[in-house]
Amino acid sequence: GESVGLHLPTLSVQEGDNSIINCAYSNSASDYFIWYKQESGKGPQFIIDIRSNMDKRQGQRVTVLLNKTVKHLSLQIAATQPGDSAVYFCAESFGNEKLTFGTGTRLTIIP
C-alpha cells in the first residue's frame, strides 16, 4: 500500500550545526509535500511545503529538497538551536486531498 516512512526515528545534533531529516515516500503520484514540527504537548506546526514541480524550497533557516526520481524528501535546518528540538513529520498529498503522515523523527539538539 501507499506509505510515507522516515529513515531514522531519532537524530541528535550539536547546537549550531546543521541537521538533515530524511523521508521516503512511496506514492509516485503525490504532488504536494509538507513538513511539520511537533513540540511536546502541542499540535503539529507547519514548517515548510513544496509542490512536485519544484525540487528545492527555502524558508527561514530551513530548506526542503525533493527528489522525485528516488521518491525522497529531506528537511535541512541550518544552525540548529535548542528550540529546534521536537518531532518532525513529513506528509504527502495527491490532488490537495488528505495528508498521509510519516512516523516522525525526534530531533534532539545537544548544547
Next chain:
Amino acid sequence: DAGVIQSPRHEVTEMGQEVTLRCKPISGHNSLFWYRQTMMRGLELLIYFNNNVPIDDSGMPEDRFSAKMPNASFSTLKIQPSEPRDSAVYFCASSLEGRARQFFGPGTRLTVL
C-alpha cells in the same frame, strides 16, 4: 487571530463512559480533519469533512466512534462506550478547500481508565 480550538484539553474518564471531543476550525476553512496520535501507531487520520459533509471515514476504528459537523464552525468526535485502548491525543485540523496545508489544534489528551 484564533487558530483551531479544541476542548477539553484533557479528559480522564472511566471505561464505558461516553466521551465527546469538540473542535472549532479556523474561520473560513472548509475542510476539517480528526486525527488520533499514539506512540504505537503515530498520527492516524480518523475522518475528514468538506463543507460539513463527511468525505472519508475509513480511519474510524469501529462503531464506537462517531463524528459530526453540524455547521462550518463546529465539529464533535464521540466515543461511546470508551475503552482504555482509546487513550491517545486527539487532534483536529482544518484547511481551506482545495489546499492541502492543514492547521492543527492543540489536541485533547484522553485517558480512559
